[in-house]
Amino acid sequence: MEPDAGWVPCDIQLTNWSMQPTEFQLAHWSMATEPEVCACAASLPVVVESAGTEIYGSCLQTYVPTSSIRGQLVECASATQNDRIGIEIEKAAQEFQADFHNMETNICSNPIHVFDKAAREFKFDVDxxxxxxxxxxxxxxxxxxxxxxxxxxxxxxxxxGRDHLKAVEKVKHVAAYHCIMESGRSAEEVYGAVVAVAGYARSIYDRNVVDSIGDDVFLPMMFYDACFLVQYMLTCTDAGLAHMDPALRSFFDANDKDVYHDIMQLENQLPWPVVRAVMAFRPVPLKEFVASLRGCLQDRKDRHEKPFVMDNAFEPPHLLGLLRYYIVGRSDVKLPTLPETESMSFSVSAIELAEIGITLTASKTTELVYMGVNKKGNLFAELSLSPLSLDDTRASVLLNMAALELCVTPSFHDAEDEAPAVCSYLLLLGMLVDREEDVHELRARRVLQGGGGLTNREALRFLTSVQGLRLGSRYVRTMEEIEDYKVNRRTWTKLRAFVYRNVKVIVAVISVIAALASIIGTIRSLKSR
Structure with a gap:
């Protein structure tokens, strides 16, 4: 059925479209079980008008809405609480004893098989x-x-289903309508492509959540959400924005910052194969889309920034993972091995850095992975960090990218530098601030850009709140570089630290000496006359 001009997505029951069931649907149906029937309702008539379930106390019962049957159910529900508790305890004990017996039998009869199965399941979860x-x-x-x-x-x-998010569900229907119309294909065909990957999608969400969601809700949810994301991605490209329906464009223009904030949250993601299924019908120039958001952490844009290259081998888990990959960047420089030191501090303040001659500076690239100490001659060095324009949305984006790193990287120590780069970046910023004056110093050094966004106090609160993140490899490397600088310039750093701490006294002494020299010079000139 080709959609005509009057097609309205919210008026069509998508789940009732005639399609062959997927393997996932067949598996799901085959796993369905009938609800348990309480003993007190087991004697109810087999022929009923309509069936349903209701919970009385701890007894799940099949019932029909007739007065005679309802009476039997109420009679069942009137069992004393002590009796129910006793029955439940006895049942639980029997189940535990049976499970333990089965486990003991399996281990004794074929221990390698049991352990091998557990190991394979664990490996699958890790993979x-x-x-x-x-x-x-x-x-x-x-x-x-x-x-x-x-x-x-x-x-x-x-x-x-959250109440404050329901208003946008209608916009999702509009987005789906335009995805279908702009594709030139039938609604059934586009929807069917999403259904084909919905089984995979269901398998990678939290089972405790999706097991309670039926296909009649889950499948349309995947379809509408994917269409919404595709239309949003099109607003970030020149051609997509130019040809977008004015009403839909008006919504995205008015809510751009809030929508971006939401689609970059870890728990607000759609599996990339689902999005890609819709993009197969309504293509998005992906490189242009990524380019438009890759520098999203900065207000100032460098027109001469080196263009990036899309990595066709990279398979993102979702939209957050896609954008994080290009915001972090990839370091192709092999860093030299640093000599081991007797001890090393894992934190240092901005004042301590200034004392030993390391100044803060904003790097020329927006990619977060490029951070560390760059030596400037034999006596000075710079701690370079990607610049940041900090507001609520960017703070949320940073935290959600860090959350993704925490979830997908079991060991920061063994991972590549890019894997925990956002955690390293946030930890370095958090390490440098203890007071509002420190935030002001970051602004003076152009590490924090712009005058809008978070105030110094708000920025301090945010940056100090992230100090409990795991230590990323780039963070540890930076601490090693600082320690190496201190060890190789021990005399110089001690002298500079002494001068930095006593600069006011030294200036005062020099002023006194200069004044005395001036007075003595004046006296001598008078005597010579």
């Missing part, structure tokens, strides 16, 4: 770790809903 739709680590969730709960639009199942 899929980079592609899963993760939940927030406790550390990130504790920082508050500003960084963890969408404000405008839900993407995927984790926040689906």
């Amino acid at each position: 899929m770790m980079k592609m899963k739709m993760h939940r927030y680590p406790a550390r990130i969730r504790s920082l508050g809903e500003l960084y963890t709960v969408p404000m405008t639009v839900s993407i995927g199942p984790y926040h689906h």
